[in-house]
Amino acid sequence: MTRHIRGGGPLVAALAAALALTACGAGGRDSSDGEAAVADPGVTDDTVTIGGTFPLTGVAAPGYSEIPTGAKAYFDYVNEQGGIHGRQIEYIVKDDGYNPTTTSTVTNELVLKDEVFATVGSLGTPTQASVADYLNDEGVPQLMVSSGSLQWGDDVENRPLTFGWQPDYESEGKIIGQWVAENMPDAKVGLFLQDDDLGEDAEKGVRQFVDDQIVAVERYTSGNTDVAPQVSGLQAKDADLVLAFNTPSYTALSQLVALKTGYKPQWFYANIGSDPALVGSLLERFSEGAVAGSSAALDGVMTTEYIPGIDSADDPWVELWQQVWDEHGDDGELTNYRIYGMSQAYAFVQALEAAGEDLTRDGLVEAIEEGGTEWEGPQLAPFRYSADSHMGISGMRVVELEGGVGEPLTDVLVTDIGDAEITTDDSGQADDAPPEGGVPTS
């Protein structure tokens, strides 16, 4: 019986809040009407419970399933040092198999059953798009979505509680496009695009600079592993520079097909598809067939970087991540995906720190909007968080891979969506080091 009463409390509160909201027509922020005594769900004096959904199984699992293990390790590291404002971070990870229907179900569980304070780092464009409106309606912050789609940050009015984290695909497309226009003006450019937001946003950015250089555009459907017709299409138009915006498995597949059809352009893979360790492990077995094994598989390929990865082992941030992983990680090595998770977790911890001792959802959102651009962290370029934009990291640098290590070809370049200019970053973010103890302080 008591269970019913306890379970009913938040529901009634939520209903009341919903009614109040409809009445005043606001966009989903609650608890601003003087009920300061009632804490937001997921927060107690000594804990804050957050959740995240990731593909732990299925086609998208390779690589991506490692992200929450990295985040978890960092939260454990912070908890060991006493947590933030005396609160331990409890992190609940759910598997959605990269299937939007499942995402809805497990997100419902996180909100209604686990009563999380916020979701943090949940992964995927189609998956998170399916729950964005629900989370905003329920007043649950959807923080630092692991995807470069524009929709996490460009419409603050409709999604006031949603925040991006990684650089968006359009900005990445712009930076890559400008680099090509300046450094390879005679190249015949072919685009190899995933046929969804990833390819669309990126194409928009690239076309701003190299529209007249593009000779071929090929799109593949994620899930269809036969990309031979697409690669043949690029080859037929004699594209000698391929800008590819695809997931890691498709980097491996496109390399295999190119080998088969004797196609040897300069490849430029966007950050999302270029993890040398993962692609190398996929191609390793084919080394006899003239694909170089392991990390050398992508030698000479160009890509971009926005956080330091395992290839720069003496970067102070990577040293911290290595220490965190050694002390709190599961089995397995530290990988770039785990570093991604940790970097993201670091930003969330910064937000918690900034939100102060009286933790509320509103307070957290405000803290990110007000201070986000100033936060120093592993990211090479600052965040763009403000009251008007929830876009994440503002830039990246272009690198060429050699033995799995990215050799910088440019400084860190920053920009924004639309026709914002591309400039060299002067914030010094790329050269900072983590604070003593590895936990951010405000």
Added chain:
Amino acid sequence: MQQFFNTALTGLTLGMVYAAFALALVLIWRSTRIVNFAQAPMAMLTTFVALVVIDAGYSYWLGFVAALVSGLVLGAVIERVVIRPVEGKAEINAVILTLGLFIVLHGLAAVIFGNRYRSFPAPFGLEGLTVGGTTIALNGFGVFTIVSVLVVMGLLVALFRYTDVGLRMRASAFNQEVARLLGVKVGAMLTLGWALASVVGSLAGLLIAGGSLVHPSYMDSVVVFGFVAAVLGGLDSPLGAVVGGLILGVSLSFVSGYVGSQLVALAALVILMLVLTLKPGGLFAQAPERRV
């Protein structure tokens, strides 16, 4: 011109894999009169067996043989243990059972072998062959695929047409009671049918895996396309299955290359509908009187 040629060649090799898979479906249809939807995960399991053998340091060919042998055993065991209890009942029971198997085997493979992508080696070079100075989209492994599927087709035609065992298998599939009266060991024939079909399925698994990436659901698209290929060929004829596979492989390759890769699955269904409307028994149906 080169694009046209390359698209056709990739379609050809892909079509041969669909054909191999369709052959397995035809084999089980001819010997037991059911459609086995669990064919794909069965083939996936045996491919992983090959991967384990190869990972242990043995040669590709030992892994190849291991996969075919485990296919034989797996097919026989599944028939004896899972399918046997519903044999003689309505055919739909067995078909639904194979759908269940599909899910179980998937889960099993994920538990045993993990869910990540892994690369699967090929015994021949992966670089395209060079003809008259240009590289064509056909490598050694592609040639191997085409040859082995044609050989298997020949063997199946010979089995059903010229051997005593083949005749008994068909007899027990058509009418168990009469076959039994004539002295055919029906049970053994059904087991044999499953076992052989599973071997052919394993071959299809190995052919599509070679020089590419495998994970527990890598065969899933092949289920659909292999099934379409088999139906195109009339479900009854090995030659029909191969022709159906080729038609499907080449047309889907062209759709993907010239129209758009998002339309591939749709195109497969359109082809299926066209054939079933114009020639309901499939392209190679030979005995309409049987449909009474």
